[in-house]
Amino acid sequence: MNRRLILILLAALIVAVPLSLLAGRVWIDPFAPETRNAAVILMQLRLPRAALALVLGAGLGASGAAMQGFLRNPLADPGLFGIAPGAALGAVLSFWTGYAASVWLLPVFALIGAGSAMALLALIAGREGGIALFTLAGLMISSLAGALMSLAISLSPTPFAMSEIVTWLMGTLADRSWREVGIATPFTLAGIGVLIAAGRSLDALTLGEAAARSLGVDPQRLQALMIAGIGLTVGAGVAVAGIIGFVGLMVPHLVRPLTDRRPSSLIVPSALAGALLLLAADCLCRVLPLSGGELRLGIALSLLGAPFFLNLLLRMRKGLV
Amino acid sequence: MSLQTLDLGVKDRIADLTVMLHLGEVTAICGPNGAGKSTLLSCLAGLQPPDRGHVALGGQPMAGLHPETRARAIGYLPQAPEVAWDLSVEVLVSLGRLPWRGVPGSEAQVAIDEAIAAMDLDALRHRRVSQLSGGERARTLMARVLATGPGWLLADEPLASLDLAHAAALLACFRRQAVLGRGVVLVLHDLAMAMNHADRVIVLDRGRLVADGAPEFALGADVVERVWGCPARWVGEPGARALSVG
Numbered sequence: 085m086n087r088r089l090i091l092i093l094l095a096a097l098i099v100a101v102p103l104s105l106l107a108g109r110v111w112i113d114p115f116a117p118e119t120r121n122a123a124v125i126l127m128q129l130r131l132p133r134a135a136l137a138l139v140l141g142a143g144l145g146a147s148g149a150a151m152q153g154f155l156r157n158p159l160a161d162p163g164l165f166g167i168a169p170g171a172a173l174g175a176v177l178s179f180w181t182g183y184a185a186s187v188w189l190l191p192v193f194a195l196i197g198a199g200s201a202m203a204l205l206a207l208i209a210g211r212e213g214g215i216a217l218f219t220l221a222g223l224m225i226s227s228l229a230g231a232l233m234s235l236a237i238s239l240s241p242t243p244f245a246m247s248e249i250v251t252w253l254m255g256t257l258a259d260r261s262w263r264e265v266g267i268a269t270p271f272t273l274a275g276i277g278v279l280i281a282a283g284r285s286l287d288a289l290t291l292g293e294a295a296a297r298s299l300g301v302d303p304q305r306l307q308a309l310m311i312a313g314i315g316l317t318v319g320a321g322v323a324v325a326g327i328i329g330f331v332g333l334m335v336p337h338l339v340r341p342l343t344d345r346r347p348s349s350l351i352v353p354s355a356l357a358g359a360l361l362l363l364a365a366d367c368l369c370r371v372l373p374l375s376g377g378e379l380r381l382g383i384a385l386s387l388l389g390a391p392f393f394l395n396l397l398l399r400m401r402k403g404l405v
Numbered sequence: 406m407s408l409q410t411l412d413l414g415v416k417d418r419i420a421d422l423t424v425m426l427h428l429g430e431v432t433a434i435c436g437p438n439g440a441g442k443s444t445l446l447s448c449l450a451g452l453q454p455p456d457r458g459h460v461a462l463g464g465q466p467m468a469g470l471h472p473e474t475r476a477r478a479i480g481y482l483p484q485a486p487e488v489a490w491d492l493s494v495e496v497l498v499s500l501g502r503l504p505w506r507g508v509p510g511s512e513a514q515v516a517i518d519e520a521i522a523a524m525d526l527d528a529l530r531h532r533r534v535s536q537l538s539g540g541e542r543a544r545t546l547m548a549r550v551l552a553t554g555p556g557w558l559l560a561d562e563p564l565a566s567l568d569l570a571h572a573a574a575l576l577a578c579f580r581r582q583a584v585l586g587r588g589v590v591l592v593l594h595d596l597a598m599a600m601n602h603a604d605r606v607i608v609l610d611r612g613r614l615v616a617d618g619a620p621e622f623a624l625g626a627d628v629v630e631r632v633w634g635c636p637a638r639w640v641g642e643p644g645a646r647a648l649s650v651g
Contacts, residue, residue, distance in 0.1 A: 156489035288503050290490050291549070294483040297452050299553075300476030300504040345490045346500075 086349045089342050093356035097138070097363075104137075104363050105130045108370045109378075132262045137366045138359040139265065140257075140325055143272035143317030145358020146351050148332025149339070150279040153286035153347025154310050155219060158340075159396060162318050162332040165311075166225030170201025171322035172253060173229040173236075179249045180236045191267050191323035198319025201225050202311045209307065215293065218307065255326035255382025257366050264324040271323075275316030276355055282309040283348030290347065328382050330389025331358050337396065422614045424607060428556060428588040431579055433599035435592075435624065436609035437633055442592045443484065443561055445609065449590060450481040450559045476504035480550035482560035484592075488534045494545050495521065495530045501552030520552035524578065540571035547578055557588040564598060576602045600624050600639065600646050608632060 105126055106112045112122050147162040155164070162168065174197020178184040183193065208221035233253075240246040285306040288296040297303060321328065335358045336350055343349045362381075365388070369379045426432055426449070434442045447453045448460055451467045460467040462478060470478075480501075488497060498520055502513045521527060524544040529537065537545060543563070550558060558579065564572040576598060583589045583604070593599045599606050599620060606623035608616040610632045616623035621643070629637045629648070637650045 156487075284503055284506070287500055290488060290492065290497075291500060292483060292487045292489075294447075294452060295481065295486060297472075298450055298476060298479070298481035298483075299500070300471075300473035302472055340490075344496045345492050346496060347490070 086343055086353065089339075089353050090356065093353060093360065096360055097356060100360060100363055101134055101138070104134050104367045107367045128261070132265050133257050133260055133366065134363060135262075135265045136257050136260050136268060136324065137363040139269050139272050140321045140328065141331060141359035141362030142355040143268075143275060143321050143358070144328065144331035144362070145335040145339075145354035145356070146276045146279050147314045147317040148334075148358070149336040149347065149350040149354035150282060150286060150310065150313060151332060152336050153289065153350070154282075154306075155215060156289060156292075158337055159333070159393070159400070161329070162314050163226070163327075163329055164219060165201075165205060165222040165314050165318075166229060167198050167201045167205070167222075167315050167318045168322050168327055168329075169226045169229035169233070170204075171195070171198035171319045172327055173197045173233050174200070175252065175322065175326070176233050176236045176249050179245050179252065180240060182241075182245075184248070187263065191264070194323035195271070195319055197229075198315050198322065201229065202315040202319075206308070206311055214303075251380075252326050253382075254380040255328040255385075256369075256378075256380045257325055257362075258369075258378060258381075260324065268320045268324045271316045271320035275313045275318075275320065276351070278309055278313035278316065280348075280351055282306055282313060283351055285309070286347035326382060328362070328385055330385045330392070331361060334389055334392050335361055337392075422609075422612075424614070424617060426557075426588055426590060429583055429586050430604045431583045431589045431591065431602060432605045432607060433591050433593045433603035433620075434607045434609065435594075435596060435599050436615075439611065440609040441612040442609055444612075445607075446481075446559055446561050446590065446592050450479055451475045452481070473504045473506065476555075477553060478555055479557045479559060480553050480555035482546060482550055482558070482563055484561040484565065486546050488542075488546075491533045491535045493531050493533055494526055494537070494548075497534060497545055498526075498548045498552050501549040504553060516554055517552050520548040523551055523581075524548040539566060539568070540574065543567055543571060543575055544578070547575065551582070555587070557590065558582055559590045561592045562594060563591060564593065564595065572598065596624055596629065597646060597648050600648070601644055 106114065108130060110125060112125065144162065151162045151164065152158055152160045171194040175190055175194040178190045178193035183189040204225055205221055209218040237246055237249055240249060285301045288299040288301045336354045339353045339357050340350055343353060365384055366381055369381050369384050372379050434445060436442050448455045451460065454468060462470065467475065495517065499517050501520065502516060505513065521530060524547055526544060526548055529541060534542060563575060567575060579589045579591065580602065603620050605618065606620045608623050608628060615632055616628050626638045635650055637648055639646045640649050641647050
């Protein structure tokens with residue numbers, strides 16, 4: 085069942101990627117090759133952007149699936165661990181200090197921010213903390229990073245820096261190059277690999293913490309794998325594209341009914357579906373006519389995600405989930 | 406792995422307590438609330454180390470065992486077991502194979518099929534957990550433990566949420582497993598169930614071992630009165646006794 089789903093998602097991606105390359109402010113007609121600068125648009129703008137959408141979407145989808153398995157809750161989102169706000173805080177500081185002018189330093193700052201949030205999370209949650217304490221620690225880090233970001237914005241040295249920060253935080257794949265693809269891909273793939281390795285333990289956790297331990301799960305190892313896996317995927321994503329929410333929440337939820345519902349069988353299909361969703365959403369952002377530029381991907385997904393989340397909550401209240 | 410005994414010597418929370426459990430027996434752990442029953446079971450399952458003393462499995466210290474080796478030997482059914490995702494019966498039962506990493510899929514499938522058959526769940530194999538009745542759910546969770554193929558079955562108040570018929574059916578399952586040579590250890594609140602169905606009863610009170618032996622002795626009226634604090638007497642025939650309280 086799972087293999088068939090993976091094949092279907094792969095086939096959808098194989099169809100969607102070339103189509104996505106054609107859409108944008110300049111539509112490229114494959115049967116009329118005389119479009120001006122088509123090669124440049126494809127190779128330098130659209131292809132890296134599509135590649136980034138695939139990588140980031142895969143990371144967000146996989147981390148959402150693992151996160152929901154870890155917290156045993158379909159409403160969980162990778163953002164809950166406070167790693168995304170940590171990475172965003174790092175990026176904001178790079179704007180604040182002016183280091184963002186150097187193209188390599190922004191993602192480096194963001195990765196350091198993600199790494200610090202991961203270390204803080206591991207430190208607070210401790211060795212015997214349990215999942216509830218772990219989640220609360222994540223929420224605390226999240227609000228701390230949020231407060232520090234607001235502080236940095238309110239104290240920003242120039243109005244230009246402030247507008248740069250605010251725009252960057254909205255999350256987008258516009259104007260990204262192969263460099264960003266090169267930064268995000270290894271971290272994201274490593275993160276997905278770590279989350280796949282956590283799959284068996286997440287399956288056992290379906291039965292609760294005590295039963296999982298009785299099945300041989302080492303809770304400390306699982307916690308370390310989760311911090312590393314979520315940190316790498318989410319940290320890399322924020323580092324190159326800003327905060328893109330709700331993918332990690334929506335995708336596993338949509339994919340779950342198509343699998344046998346074990347967390348481990350959800351990770352790879354969620355990665356593929358996340359890639360597909362982000363690719364489609366980014367295309368939509370490119371082609372929507374909007375005065376003054378294009379719709380920001382982060383905003384578009386929040387607009388999609390919030391009603392989705394609300395619907396999920398209402399269904400849960402009725403006991404249908 | 407051959408297991409003959411499971412020793413426990415725990416101090417402090419469970420004071421000066423030494424028990425040795427045997428394969429092929431149904432042992433019930435009884436006691437009032439806060440007596441340390443779940444703590445004892447959790448120590449025996451290797452889920453928490455005793456404050457002092459040690460737990461051994463077949464002569465080997467539990468603390469030194471690899472978690473997966475321990476998980477293959479001891480099946481544990483927690484109190485009020487949860488199932489986070491709406492799995493099918495077959496997939497839920499297959500979770501019992503998690504400690505057997507690297508074992509061929511065909512072998513795992515045989516174990517899963519046997520566990521499903523043993524709990525009479527063949528017709529429900531593809532049904533989702535949310536669609537099961539309380540009794541069917543209890544049997545499914547039991548099949549999950551059996552799929553591991555453990556030498557020991559430890560369950561914390563497995564009958565708590567079951568009606569009379571389902572409780573009796575589940576107890577019969579535990580009895581069958583003991584006859585097949587497994588060691589069964591149950592935390593039981595219902596003293597009549599323990600009296601009628603256990604081979605041996607361990608009575609705890611505030612962390613102390615009060616009685617350990619055949620049910621007629623360990624759950625004698627005097628013990629019940631002393632430990633539970635209410636006058637009681639057993640009525641009925643052996644094997645079908647009821648406790649009259651007050």
